[in-house]
Amino acid sequence: MAANENSVLIERIHMVHKSPCKVVFAITGGGAEIIGELLRHGSGSATVLDAVVPYSTNAMDRFLGRKPEKYCSEKTARLMAMVAYQRALSLSKGNGPADHEVIGIGATCKLKAANEREGRGHEIHVSLQTACQTGVSTLELTADRTREEEEKVAALLIFNVLARHCGVPEIDFGNMDDGRKKEEVIEKYKSVSEPVGNLLSQQRCSQDSPYETHGVVRIGLNEPKAPRESGKIRLVFPGSFDPCHRNHMFMAKQASKKLDEPVYFEISLTNVDKPPIDFISLSQRLDSLKEYKDEAFMGGVCLTSAPLFLQKAALFPNSTFIVGADTINRIFDAKYYSSTADTPAILKHFKEKNVRFMVFHRKSCELYIKPDVLEFCEVIPVDEYEDDGTSSTEIRKTYENKQETLS
Known part of the structure; x- marks a missing residue:
């Protein structure tokens, strides 16, 4: 120089x-x-x-x-x-x-x-x-x-x-x-707006504090459909949606039809075992959801800093969570949280928050639901829905390979 x-x-x-x-x-x-x-x-x-x-x-x-x-x-x-x-x-x-x-x-x-x-x-x-x-x-x-x-x-x-x-x-x-x-x-x-930024700058939720929460920031992808009870969210679809794809939408549509409620897609900016989501990645995920903004079942998006379901239950009491078979297998597993939460405490928390789970099968994923967990779950039979194998990971790889070819 x-x-x-x-x-x-x-x-x-x-x-x-x-x-x-x-x-x-x-x-x-x-x-x-x-x-x-x-x-x-x-x-x-x-x-x-x-x-x-x-x-x-x-x-x-x-x-x-x-x-x-x-x-x-x-x-x-x-x-x-x-x-x-x-x-x-x-x-x-x-x-x-x-x-x-x-x-x-x-x-x-x-x-x-x-x-x-x-x-x-x-x-x-x-x-x-x-x-x-x-x-x-x-x-x-x-x-x-x-x-x-x-x-x-x-x-x-x-x-x-x-x-x-x-x-x-x-x-x-x-x-x-x-x-x-x-x-x-x-x-x-x-x-992003300051409320969204605050979710990221707050102390990261840890496995040692499985009940800690920091609030919800609602984002409307379209004019939000009003829940049956004003201001209340009754049907929540948690996920990374990186990106959102047709299987996600089929699950949302089926759940909305069964409960006659709009679906709110929940994305936690923080994760248990990965770095938090940055705002470029968040924008890409929201864009993939916006493709479906005119669907009748679409309620909006909720951003949180709640990676654990104990935290999600505290943020969305009296609601039903849409989950896949691989997810339900770990929601009630104390090892997924920390030594501070055991299975009886987890069951008690979900019962106190009055939450339920609508469980959809995923291709090649065995479903193991213990008897004491069944009271919290509605399992969608295979003849009503079966995952066709579409994967967010594969969609990302295909997109990134195309971008490399173009460059």
Whole structure:
């Protein structure tokens, strides 16, 4: 980097340190030198709460709490940013920063490697997660650079994502192309309302607090159909809906017809064993539900931070939950919650909340319902509904493969 470019970077770094923003970084594959730049010029603790570099696949799997579908992708960068954001919330709690000043940045890169195969693409994905916004910047590197030059580009792109959020001018690194074709940074940003953001910024529900809840945010995909009793939700379909597909809709339609109630689709932003849902992913899931907004059974969407059914029952008392066979097998299993909840306590909680479960078969899934659980369940016979094997996972893979082919 030229001396004048370096002086500009140092100046902008000091401007970032003067902002109130607090950040946790998670960086892999390249660009990690930006961590050193932010720390070596003084006042780094004003901005950086923590930084991790999960470089091996094992380290990445542990950091995310799961094995990603691809290690270098926009989606993985968003997952990294979400985990970093949760870490930032934890580290800043009680230390003064407002929720909107706490951010997580995740970056995953595929840069020049020794003896790499011909045609291997070089790419950088940098994601930002805040209380009410998810953003991602993607740069496909097409110019021929050394590994060191690509590292600098990655570091500057990571810095620019941080600088923009801090209200600091970004660094123009287009001059590094030396007259070669300038690559384009592709950006996606999705924002949500403060009530939705609050669901994410609240303390994550844990298995050690299976009854803890944080409220519901209703979203109308269309003009909501009025429940039979004004303001009450009687029929709830919990799920990730990533994406929603025809089997979900068939279950909803059948349940609505049986109970003569509109269906409210519930999505928990937080999960027990996975990072919370970011707002780009949430937007995609809501779009898949909006395709069915004119269906007579559609009531709307409820967003929560209640990954456990004990929590859902507290949020939606006197309601019926639409579930599949694989789900009902674990709802009443104390191991699914924690040592603080045993089977009698679970049964008592559901009885007190007056909740029931409408159970639909899934293809190749055995249904085991104990006698003391049957009083809470209505099982839909196989001749009325049988899952045709459609999977949200397969739909996602097909979509992502098409996107890769188009790019």
